[in-house]
Amino acid sequence: MRQQVAKLAGVSEATVSRVLNGVGPVKEETKQRVLAAAAELGYVPSALAQRFARKKSGNLGVVLPYVPKVPLFSTYYFSEMLGGIGEEAQAQGYDLLMLFRKPEQPRDYTALFQAHKVDALIILGARDTALDRGALEELERSGHPFCVLNQRYAARGNEPPFMTVDADHWSGSRAAVRHLVDIGCSRIVFINGPAQYSNSLDRRAGYDRVLAESGLELREELVLAGNYSRTSGYALTDQLEALIRAGDADAIFAANDRMAIGAMQGLRERGLEAGRDYALCGYDDADAARMASPQLTSVTVPFHEMGQIAARRLLQQDGEPKISAASTILPVQLVIRESSRSRQ
């Protein structure tokens, strides 16, 4: 109890509060007395009472998507982003509250603010679906500070877009495909993920662009659909093998490393090796890229930094959490490894 401290230090409770919060003018001697008394009594202010009095939860909420069967956390980039978010939140004196989204039961984000559970929100794994977009639009209208990570939404009508932190996947994709072209490939298969992710659209746009720039024909039968899981890449083995053996494909660009590895495994079972029989490039540069054999050419995305920036923009120390729809796009970088050795 703060009262005890006040009595022991021979001051009022108000003064104890001032000392402990470093606010207002306090005589140095008084301050020392209070500090000593607090230390002696082992006084720890109740965060519950503080937050109640300040009407601020002190929490930064992080919404995680529900992905059945796939342990979402293991998806590398979630982990990385969380690390960045956590680092920044801690630096700003906020606690990190994890919020698991229920399957197809989109959380009522606004209620989280109304209940004062969070002061700001970062949303991971959002997709461009009616459900997700609707939830975000409502949140936007409510005027609460939030940020969408690794996903962008086109401005619709005169509605301003949401605050977003994303990476430049269009450029990343172009760098990857250009690299494949540079080493002599001309029939490049593209394995993409679901279109609800802006990530997928960006990568596709980059792929199309480089093909056009290089005077290569865009053949729709070279564009395959996966869902970002390893098995979805593996499931394409038949098609990929046929394309390669028929001479219709000499390279594969997968929208993430897991699909790339799945494809690589499937093709290996058929006697086709990445870096020898075809060039292979993944995306994300997850640790799996280095674990693969041959190690995977990939595109490094600054997930950690993205998380950090999102948190920083939300938690700006200059007073209240910021609300601003500006969208930040971070650069990515191609990393060339064994899976795309230049063709002799």
Next chain:
Amino acid sequence: MRQQVAKLAGVSEATVSRVLNGVGPVKEETKQRVLAAAAELGYVPSALAQRFARKKSGNLGVVLPYVPKVPLFSTYYFSEMLGGIGEEAQAQGYDLLMLFRKPEQPRDYTALFQAHKVDALIILGARDTALDRGALEELERSGHPFCVLNQRYAARGNEPPFMTVDADHWSGSRAAVRHLVDIGCSRIVFINGPAQYSNSLDRRAGYDRVLAESGLELREELVLAGNYSRTSGYALTDQLEALIRAGDADAIFAANDRMAIGAMQGLRERGLEAGRDYALCGYDDADAARMASPQLTSVTVPFHEMGQIAARRLLQQDGEPKISAASTILPVQLVIRESSRSRQ
């Protein structure tokens, strides 16, 4: 404001509270009126005030270790455990608070309780060091409910051990080594992790045991030290190659998948293939085990369930969070894959 709801429903604030909390006898008709009023006004109780009044934070804290350079989240098992913890916490109506431990600056866990930031604590990545043990012993003395995951501590003196949820790594290790013996290996290298983790000790004990049971000589030069990272396994390439080429080793058992994969990659560069030139077994059955080529024989650990159980034991609905030093040990299972094909 609750007041508005009360007025609109024509009842007192206390009744509103009773209805919303489903406590005490309330006439059905009154209840409906209150619910309708609350819905109409879009009333959401302030979690801040509730928690303050109840003197409970409603938070389950999860302490994550700080591992420099290594993005801790990506370490598969953390992710899995977090998933399990989160699932159970949500089911019990608790929020998940993430707490990042600062490097070598062990958090003052007790203060988290004194500040009412958490009602219970789960600690991940704890080691058996003076620092960690000391912090836990203090927490134990303070009488607050907490649980250590995937790490055990020997009872010291008459101090009771901490509440723990672990997996049976001794048996897992025995199953792995026995499998290697069964397929005809007799010179089994063991790559272990740091001794501060009970995991490492358990695996070592299992290794020793099977060697003894099988009448195989325990040769200390076959026991190598890594640190659970891929690179630490890779760094042993020289020694491993020498042992295998000299006929002093025909199998490798690594204490986790990452080290196994690192070793596998190093040896591949020297022309030695797992499943052909030597048998290889990892541990954890991370997704990396399936991503590797050849796919890795490994030991599946129910990390998700471990997290779930820890949370459940802490959050038992029968009133207050439980304090009990009982230690739960979950079974693990060997999964045989290509990296340890039987030797012809």
Next chain:
DNA sequence: TTGTACGCGTTATCAG
């Protein structure tokens, strides 16, 4: 079955 009244431990405002 419902209303009244109080307390929870801080912060913050306003005098002194």
Next chain:
DNA sequence: CTGATAACGCGTACAA
């Protein structure tokens, strides 16, 4: 510089 004191929004005896 420091001390009273009023909120803060809810839960919960206790009384009716």
